[in-house]
Every structure is written in structure tokens, then in C-alpha cells.
Amino acid sequence: MTTTQDKLDERYGRRRSPRARWVAGILIAVAAIAVGAYAWLTVASALDDVAAETTGFRVEDSRTVTLEFQLTVPAGRDVACVLEAQDEQHGVVGWRVVQFAASDDHTRAFSEAIPTVATATTGLVNSCWVT
The missing domain is CATH 1.20.5 (Single alpha-helices involved in coiled-coils or other helix-helix interfaces)
Incomplete structure (x- = not known):
């Protein structure tokens, strides 16, 4: 059938x-x-995602900005970041590459000084990556 x-x-x-x-x-x-x-x-x-959050900054003088920030990094991985200082017109007046050793902590807070060539009005974390 x-x-x-x-x-x-x-x-x-x-x-x-x-x-x-x-x-x-x-x-x-x-x-x-x-x-x-x-x-x-x-x-x-x-x-390998890295999250960076700027938590504050202080203009120390016409040649230095102190940047406070928090990084969320995979545990046990080294990381590097580009820190940047800008003036009123958002021009870059200082920057610095910083490297941080691996840690078991997932989130860590840092405070770093950025040398500048002119008076800055802000500081920020430009980018971060796992090294």
C-alpha cells in the first residue's frame, strides 16, 4: 500500500x-x-575583556594630574592601560602607559600620576588590554 x-x-x-x-x-x-x-x-x-572606570582625578599642579580608576580584569592576568590628561579643548596634554601585575582579585582600584606639558582639566583611562 x-x-x-x-x-x-x-x-x-x-x-x-x-x-x-x-x-x-x-x-x-x-x-x-x-x-x-x-x-x-x-x-x-x-x-580577555578588561573594563576600566575612572572614579576621579585631581589636578596637582600645572605639570601633574593624579587619576583614580578601577579595573576589572580576568584573575591571574597582567594588564596595561593608557592614561590620558586633557585640557579645556579636549586636547591631550599628557599621557602614560602603565602596567599592572597579575592578581587573584577580579576588580582593583589604582591611583596614578600623569605628567603633563600644560595645565590639564581632566584625566581618563583611554584603553586597557591584557598583556
Whole structure:
């Protein structure tokens, strides 16, 4: 006894060729590999994320700004940051690269002095990365 679908396929010739099945299988495999690669890249980049938050600054004099900030870093990883001092027109008047040794603490607070070439009005953390 044949089913209705088999009768329709027989009548109208709707049968998948082996080649069509092979192409569909290849496309599904490629899509699965692409999704897996994207997921891995997303997770791998998130493992080394560093978050920096400026908590305050003090203009010590016309040649120095002290920046207070907090870093959230993966435990056990060294990190480096670019600290920046700016003037009223948001021009960079001082910057400094600082490196911090690894720690078991996930979040740490720091206070660093930035030398300037002119009077600064603000200080900030420009960027940080795992070293």
C-alpha cells in the first residue's frame, strides 16, 4: 500500500536526487561550522575583556594630574592601560602607559600620576588590554 505522498511524488516526479541531498548536507555542515566558529570567537574574546572606570582625578599642579580608576580584569592576568590628561579643548596634554601585575582579585582600584606639558582639566583611562 502506498501513501498519498508517495503517489504524489510518483505522479509529479518530485524525488530528491542523491546530488541534492549531498549539497544540502554540505550546506548544513558549513552552517554548523560557521556557527561554532562564531561562538568560539565570541567566547575567546570575552575571556580577555578588561573594563576600566575612572572614579576621579585631581589636578596637582600645572605639570601633574593624579587619576583614580578601577579595573576589572580576568584573575591571574597582567594588564596595561593608557592614561590620558586633557585640557579645556579636549586636547591631550599628557599621557602614560602603565602596567599592572597579575592578581587573584577580579576588580582593583589604582591611583596614578600623569605628567603633563600644560595645565590639564581632566584625566581618563583611554584603553586597557591584557598583556
